[in-house]
Amino acid sequence: MKFKIERSVVVKLLIIGAILLIAPQAVPFAFEFVVMADIMGLEALILFLIYQSRHFITALAARFAEWRSEVATTIVLLASAYIFQPKIFISHAAGSSLLLLFACSLAMALALWIPAIYLSSGGFV
Numbered sequence: 001m002k003f004k005i006e007r008s009v010v011v012k013l014l015i016i017g018a019i020l021l022i023a024p025q026a027v028p029f030a031f032e033f034v035v036m037a038d039i040m041g042l043e044a045l046i047l048f049l050i051y052q053s054r055h056f057i058t059a060l061a062a063r064f065a066e067w068r069s070e071v072a073t074t075i076v077l078l079a080s081a082y083i084f085q086p087k088i089f090i091s092h093a094a095g096s097s098l099l100l101l102f103a104c105s106l107a108m109a110l111a112l113w114i115p116a117i118y119l120s121s122g123g124f125v
Contacts, residue, residue, distance in 0.1 A: 015042055019049065083117050092117055 016037060037045045083089060096113040
């Protein structure tokens with residue numbers, strides 16, 4: 001006798017497995033989810049999971065907003081750096097490009113370009 005599992009049973013088992021993996025992160029009462037899946041059905045359980053995970057989504061949105069703020073602050077700090085002033089940047093970029101063209105080595109060009117940037121910004125003081 002061959003044991004054959006229907007496709008709908010496999011889908012339900014996969015959904016229950018996914019819920020068991022996701023539930024402890026979204027809601028602290030994961031065991032009750034299994035009982036609720038048996039009583040209420042998977043559709044109601046998924047809706048309940050979405051409703052209960054709203055605090056996770058809110059926390060994720062807050063982290064994203066904080067990250068976006070930090071990236072914006074970093075961009076502003078980099079834009080105000082001495083090296084990115086047009087006169088300095090163009091001269092260093094041109095010099096680096098020429099050095100890269102003649103040296104044919106990116107490591108060599110960076111080894112000579114980075115100290116020049118550091119010294120021209122007054123970092124040696």
